Amino acid sequence: SSELTQDPAVSVALGQTVRITCQGDSLRTYYASWYQQRPGQAPLLVIYGKNNRPSGIPDRFSGSRSRNTASLTITGAQAEDEADYYCTSRDTSGNRLYVFGTGTKVTVL
């Protein structure tokens, strides 16, 4: 099965830009999707596909991919963006299974 690796934690000043990365071999084949999880809440989809936002997700969230690395960028971070962020993609086994990244804690200073 695949593994997806993320930095454990990053911090960003209010209004500045932060990039969260996710590395794994499956990302050479599949786009990542990204999920925001605030304490005590269920995960929330924020980015999917090449760079698509579900309805209601602010346009300060964007996604990209290069080789085996996917990135989530928050441009102009707000206090409410402080949360854990997880990437995920299809597993390379071909059984429609997925693998989650290890998660990144984003702190807005």
Place this chain on the structure above:
Amino acid sequence: QVQLVQSGAEVRKPGASVKVSCKASGYTFTDYYIHWVRQAPGQGLEWMGWINPKSGDRNYVQKFQGWVTMTRDTSISTAYMDLSRLRSDDTAVYYCAREGCSGGSCFLDVWGQGTTVTDSS
């Protein structure tokens, strides 16, 4: 609106089993796969597997094969996740999520609120 509503918190003794339900509304239940994900206290998200509500086909992560069973009842648009022979490290929040697909990409676009399963020992 589209939503998944899960059953309430459960407390179980080690060795027992637990069955969590996930009721879908606002969309055609059989048109979307349902996935199950769990999260132990202070830990990350862990994929468990999926069920196709239309066919009943399911697939589990190898770790859970033999002790998780995913089923559905299409008459009431509800999916179930049954975990047997519980251990203390099965204490976690269990989520169901709908898989959406668009432009060749698939993702989990709707999540249940989570069900906490706690070891009573």
